Amino acid sequence: MLLRLAVALLMLxxxxxxxxxxxxxxxxxxxxxxxVSAEIRALQRDDFANPGMLWVxxxxxxxxxxxxGNGKPCAGCHGNxxxxxxxxxxxxxxxxxxxxxxxxxxxxxxxxxxxxxxxxAFKHESEELLALTAYAAHQSRGMPMNVTVDWxxxxxxxxxxxxxxxxxxxxxxxxLHCHQHNWGKTLLAETISQGHGNAYPAYRLEWQAVGSLQxxxxxxxxxxxxxxxDYGAPELLDLELYLAWRAGGxxxxxxxxxx
Amino acid sequence: xxxxxxxxxxxxxxxxxxxxxxxxxxxETGFRYDHAGKAVPRNVINSLVCRYNGAEIFRAxxxxxxxxxxxxxxxxxxRASGEIEFTWIDDAGARGSERASIxxxx
Numbered sequence: 001m002l003l004r005l006a007v008a009l010l011m012l013x014x015x016x017x018x019x020x021x022x023x024x025x026x027x028x029x030x031x032x033x034x035x036v037s038a039e040i041r042a043l044q045r046d047d048f049a050n051p052g053m054l055w056v057x058x059x060x061x062x063x064x065x066x067x068x069g070n071g072k073p074c075a076g077c078h079g080n081x082x083x084x085x086x087x088x089x090x091x092x093x094x095x096x097x098x099x100x101x102x103x104x105x106x107x108x109x110x111x112x113x114x115x116x117x118x119x120x121a122f123k124h125e126s127e128e129l130l131a132l133t134a135y136a137a138h139q140s141r142g143m144p145m146n147v148t149v150d151w152x153x154x155x156x157x158x159x160x161x162x163x164x165x166x167x168x169x170x171x172x173x174x175x176l177h178c179h180q181h182n183w184g185k186t187l188l189a190e191t192i193s194q195g196h197g198n199a200y201p202a203y204r205l206e207w208q209a210v211g212s213l214q215x216x217x218x219x220x221x222x223x224x225x226x227x228x229x230d231y232g233a234p235e236l237l238d239l240e241l242y243l244a245w246r247a248g249g250x251x252x253x254x255x256x257x258x259x
Numbered sequence: 260x261x262x263x264x265x266x267x268x269x270x271x272x273x274x275x276x277x278x279x280x281x282x283x284x285x286x287e288t289g290f291r292y293d294h295a296g297k298a299v300p301r302n303v304i305n306s307l308v309c310r311y312n313g314a315e316i317f318r319a320x321x322x323x324x325x326x327x328x329x330x331x332x333x334x335x336x337x338r339a340s341g342e343i344e345f346t347w348i349d350d351a352g353a354r355g356s357e358r359a360s361i362x363x364x365x
Contacts, residue, residue, distance in 0.1 A: 048265045051328040054283040058261045208285070208327035 052255025059135025069119030089137035124231035160242030169226030199256020
């Protein structure tokens with residue numbers, strides 16, 4: 001009887017410890033740029049050599065060019081992006097009031113495409129969408145990531161946090177096993193970063209192109225041999241929100257350069 | 260094809276100036292296979308020419324060993340005000356050009 005009680009108590013402890021898990025930021029908070037080589041840091045710092053700036057330049061052209069639909073350009077409503085887009089990327093993903101759902105910056109641009117430009121939404125990871133996202137996010141460069149959790153997005157945030165801690169794939173690993181518990185250690189030839197998204201859309205040498213944060217997160221799913229969610233899947237958005245909160249205070253670096 | 264050219268806006272006559280160009284291009288090597296196992300044909304920028312007020316000052320022949328989004332940098336002497344123009348062509352026959360102007364002062 002006593003033994004049974006002890007077993008029951010033991011079973012209770014991890015369960016209550018699990019549900020009381022507080023969202024955690026790594027300490028000290030370090031951007032991914034601190035985990036790459038000096039050469040890559042130099043590449044990101046040089047606004048001309050940084051290959052991501054080519055996407056930003058393309059985005060700048062698209063910003064003032066009406067493409068498809070009613071021919072209205074982004075600049076028609078938003079004017080000069082340097083002013084109107086300043087700080088916007090730092091507070092995304094956010095709840096879109098009209099759509100009553102969580103959208104990231106890419107999703108917000110596509111909502112504008114459909115609603116105000118009466119054009120077709122850009123495809124996920126299309127050159128145009130990456131260029132416009134990189135251009136819009138670039139206007140917040142240097143500003144601290146600043147996502148707040150409130151009653152509107154709390155459900156998404158908690159789902160994102162749960163996903164961050166959930167073991168998955170054949171490797172049976174959760175995000176936190178690498179990026180919370182083991183950052184700074186090496187995984188073969190690479191140093192594990194804290195896994196922040198503050199540089200995205202970013203140019204990855206592996207891709208030889210600019211890609212979204214979702215593309216990078218999907219690569220992690222692949223790495224732990226889990227099934228990759230589709231681009232734009234709700235679970236990726238929830239995770240993006242949690243990651244944005246977790247990177248809170250780190251400066252936006254778009255377009256970052258990464259391995 | 261998006262490209263960016265960078266040179267000083269203004270230079271003294273005879274001054275050595277740095278010229279930089281970056282071009283967005285996949286520089287497909289021809290050694291890769293797609294998901295269906297089909298060979299991806301080679302498509303790289305094979306030649307790039309730079310003219311300073313019409314006179315050729317720099318030429319590069321690129322191959323499959325050059326990474327995507329090539330970035331080149333070289334030096335020239337600022338002789339006269341005018342334009343520096345780059346033109347290039349890739350294996351698929353797509354041409355691109357980008358220019359920038361410079362003012363030379365005494």
